[in-house]
Amino acid sequence: MGSVQIVTTVLAAAITAVAVWLAVRAVLKMVAVIRLGQPAPERFTDKGTRARTMLVETAGHTRMLRWGVVGAAHWFVMVGFIVLSLLVLEAYFEVVSPTGGLPLIGGLAVYGLVTEVIAVLGTVGIGVLIAIRVRNRPTRPGGRSRFTGSTMWQGYFVEAVVLAVLVMGFVIRGFKVATDHFEYPVWATPVSHAVGALLPAWPAGVSVAALIKIAISMTWLIVIALNVTMGVAWHRFLAFFNIFFKREPARPAGSGLGPLRPMTSQGKPLDFEEADPEKDQFGVAQVEQFTWKGLLDFSTCTECGRCQSQCPAWNTGKPLSPKLLVLSLRDHAYAKAPYLLAGGGKDLTGEEKATAAQLAHLDVLTLAEADKPLIGDAEAGGVIDPDVLWSCTTCGACVEQCPVDIEHVDHIVDMRRYQVLIESSFPSEAGVMLRNLENKGNPWGAPQNTREDWTKGLGFEVPRVGEVDDFEYLFWVGCAGAFEDRAKKTTRAVATLLNEAGVSFAILGEGETCSGDPARRIGNEFVFQMLAQQNVETLNEAFEGREQAKRKIVATCPHCFNTLGNEYGQLGGEFEVVHHTQLLAHLVSTGRLTPVQPVDGGVTYHDPCYLGRHNRVFAAPREVLGSALNGGGRAGTDLIEMPRNSERSFCCGAGGARMWMEEKIGKRINVDRVEEAMSTGARTVAVGCPFCSTMLNDGVNGKGAGEQVEVVDVASVLLRSVKPDTAPGEKETAPTAG
Ligand code: SF4
Numbered sequence: 014m015g016s017v018q019i020v021t022t023v024l025a026a027a028i029t030a031v032a033v034w035l036a037v038r039a040v041l042k043m044v045a046v047i048r049l050g051q052p053a054p055e056r057f058t059d060k061g062t063r064a065r066t067m068l069v070e071t072a073g074h075t076r077m078l079r080w081g082v083v084g085a086a087h088w089f090v091m092v093g094f095i096v097l098s099l100l101v102l103e104a105y106f107e108v109v110s111p112t113g114g115l116p117l118i119g120g121l122a123v124y125g126l127v128t129e130v131i132a133v134l135g136t137v138g139i140g141v142l143i144a145i146r147v148r149n150r151p152t153r154p155g156g157r158s159r160f161t162g163s164t165m166w167q168g169y170f171v172e173a174v175v176l177a178v179l180v181m182g183f184v185i186r187g188f189k190v191a192t193d194h195f196e197y198p199v200w201a202t203p204v205s206h207a208v209g210a211l212l213p214a215w216p217a218g219v220s221v222a223a224l225i226k227i228a229i230s231m232t233w234l235i236v237i238a239l240n241v242t243m244g245v246a247w248h249r250f251l252a253f254f255n256i257f258f259k260r261e262p263a264r265p266a267g268s269g270l271g272p273l274r275p276m277t278s279q280g281k282p283l284d285f286e287e288a289d290p291e292k293d294q295f296g297v298a299q300v301e302q303f304t305w306k307g308l309l310d311f312s313t314c315t316e317c318g319r320c321q322s323q324c325p326a327w328n329t330g331k332p333l334s335p336k337l338l339v340l341s342l343r344d345h346a347y348a349k350a351p352y353l354l355a356g357g358g359k360d361l362t363g364e365e366k367a368t369a370a371q372l373a374h375l376d377v378l379t380l381a382e383a384d385k386p387l388i389g390d391a392e393a394g395g396v397i398d399p400d401v402l403w404s405c406t407t408c409g410a411c412v413e414q415c416p417v418d419i420e421h422v423d424h425i426v427d428m429r430r431y432q433v434l435i436e437s438s439f440p441s442e443a444g445v446m447l448r449n450l451e452n453k454g455n456p457w458g459a460p461q462n463t464r465e466d467w468t469k470g471l472g473f474e475v476p477r478v479g480e481v482d483d484f485e486y487l488f489w490v491g492c493a494g495a496f497e498d499r500a501k502k503t504t505r506a507v508a509t510l511l512n513e514a515g516v517s518f519a520i521l522g523e524g525e526t527c528s529g530d531p532a533r534r535i536g537n538e539f540v541f542q543m544l545a546q547q548n549v550e551t552l553n554e555a556f557e558g559r560e561q562a563k564r565k566i567v568a569t570c571p572h573c574f575n576t577l578g579n580e581y582g583q584l585g586g587e588f589e590v591v592h593h594t595q596l597l598a599h600l601v602s603t604g605r606l607t608p609v610q611p612v613d614g615g616v617t618y619h620d621p622c623y624l625g626r627h628n629r630v631f632a633a634p635r636e637v638l639g640s641a642l643n644g645g646g647r648a649g650t651d652l653i654e655m656p657r658n659s660e661r662s663f664c665c666g667a668g669g670a671r672m673w674m675e676e677k678i679g680k681r682i683n684v685d686r687v688e689e690a691m692s693t694g695a696r697t698v699a700v701g702c703p704f705c706s707t708m709l710n711d712g713v714n715g716k717g718a719g720e721q722v723e724v725v726d727v728a729s730v731l732l733r734s735v736k737p738d739t740a741p742g743e744k745e746t747a748p749t750a751g
């Protein structure tokens with residue numbers, strides 16, 4: 014070993030020792046913070062599916078690749094990072110000896126080729142990512158950036174390190190070429206040979222370049238170890254765990270979350286008959302009351318801003334950004350952690366758990382952080398502003414976009430649950446809806462005995478469950494479908510089409526109450542449970558004696574469809590639930606319904622969040638509309654898609670119980686969506702949800718475009734094509750809601 018190698022070896026060992034010590038300390042700290050969360054035993058089920066999903070999502074980059082160029086570039090950088098680790102390891106042999114290399118695989122032409130190719134593609138990939146970050150920087154003139162609120166220096170730092178380490182790999186190899194110590198052929202490593210042709214034959218060059226490469230890599234490790242909230246770097250390690258422990262590993266990648274989690278306390282679902290707010294946790298009021306998976310979510314955020322770029326609240330000027338919400342919770346959790354780890358924290362009655370001696374060593378900033386209310390406005394010094402919390406429509410766009418499977422909607426609803434159930438603090442206008450649900454079983458407060466009014470004048474009998482036993486489908490009408498004038502037209506259209514197709518169905522009539530979706534999404538789990546239990550009982554009775562496959566329900570409201578199909582199982586109600594567009598698509602494809610009249614004037618389709626993103630029903634409504642557009646086989650026009658459609662559809666603004674809250678901040682979400690729909694030039698905007706119908710109709714009317722554009726359900730479009738002379742329900746006017 015020459016004198017240069019002695020120096021490079023000592024320096025490499027010293028910086029590595031410091032970096033590894035700091036990194037181990039950082040990992041222990043992160044594990045300790047994440048373990049502060051509440052238990053989540055359900056995250057350890059079905060490990061095979063979890064492992065498969067994790068491998069597919071990481072190795073296949075299934076989330077990222079939807080972003081085309083960015084996804085491809087990030088894939089090469091990820092693979093480059095793994096290979097880079099091998100090359101960094103190799104550098105430790107090279108600081109010791111200029112001819113050094115990895116044992117066993119070092120020297121194999123195939124190793125030289127693979128590392129060369131990946132290093133070249135990784136260099137191109139990181140160049141692309143840097144260019145995208147610079148082009149989308151928040152400070153650029155004009156336009157909104159998905160990086161707004163992200164810690165930009167951290168992103169630039171990580172990308173610069175990756176670039177520098179890749180470049181140094183070529184420099185090391187170049188010095189080996191120049192000094193004739195390179196063992197790989199030109200065909201396998203052409204770039205390294207080209208770099209070598211430019212470098213002098215400096216014998217110490219290899220070891221010095223290897224030291225620089227190690228120093229850069231270890232500087233990166235030191236910086237991230239000193240910044241445990243640096244998700245842009247830590248996600249490289251945490252993403253695997255976060256994806257493995259996602260809530261619904263079997264759901265297709267990119268789904269919204271669909272059902273909500275039941276309320277839990279100490280990892281067990283809460284039973285409201287026995288629950289005691291002084292002993293059981295009701296939602297989340299302190300950051301440590303999230304589950305450990307919640308704290309892992311916050312730690313894993315890469316600050317990429319994909320969620321923010323799709324969020325309807327953020328895009329219409331509301332204070333909510335799912336990214337900033339996650340970052341606020343993360344920063345608060347890590348700042349409060351020393352207090353919690355010292356034994357601090359409030360019990361469920363609000364009493365401090367730690368003694369003064371336990372907290373004596375903490376600085377004032379930590380104690381001040383611990384004192385912050387989780388939800389509170391600027392004056393109260395809250396971590397999350399109430400306007401942020403209540404702006405969410407639970408549309409799921411953030412969850413669908415997030416490349417590391419962060420579950421924003423669950424966290425938002427958990428915080429809402431505490432605010433509603435314990436603090437009674439929520440937008441006051443929603444109180445009427447909650448009272449109506451409790452007293453009348455529907456959000457409008459309409460009399461229960463008017464639930465069947467929509468059947469009047471249909472020209473055929475709509476049987477009730479109990480009057481007939483051999484019905485194939487139980488038609489779940491929903492509160493909107495029973496009480497809201499526009500939705501009643503859809504209900505009548507569906508009933509007419511089912512009757513036309515010879516499908517036997519029955520309704521619950523006055524036996525039906527609200528599915529509970531608005532209560533659950535606003536955070537009132539108590540009212541949800543009350544309504545859901547009642548409905549589950551009624552439905553179980555209606556299907557008594559039937560096998561699972563014959564417990565079939567058709568629903569016109571995607572919120573009911575989601576709640577009955579995905580959430581009632583939590584309460585012992587297992588049913589086969591379809592949305593009416595799925596059933597209609599089946600009836601058309603099997604020839605039981607025949608469109609005869611093409612629909613003209615152009616049609617566009619708005620995907621409801623709870624049908625599309627949350628439950629991935631994208632094709633069925635499009636198939637129905639396609640058949641209506643080409644009714645009778647005559648040439649019609651194609652469906653005109655809006656720029657934001659399918660997975661990336663833009664919310665109407667009504668989900669998450671926002672339907673019953675005023676929209677006081679920013680641009681109205683429904684207006685934004687209506688402008689997009691009108692930009693297609695279509696005369697008909699087809700919807701598959703009564704709430705979307707209300708919101709988009711309001712938007713069209715607000716723009717004074719009621720004469721040019723019609724918002725109508727997919728079922729009504731089909732009915733016009735199947736029975737051009739019939740338009741049931743078109744004449745209904747008087748609202749029945751109280
Ligand atoms: S669910 Fe929708 S509205 Fe709520 S934060 Fe996510 S993207 Fe925004």
Ligand code: SF4
Nearest residue numbers: 314315317318320415
């Ligand atoms: S998409 Fe996910 S990782 Fe990216 S900023 Fe949003 S929460 Fe963080």
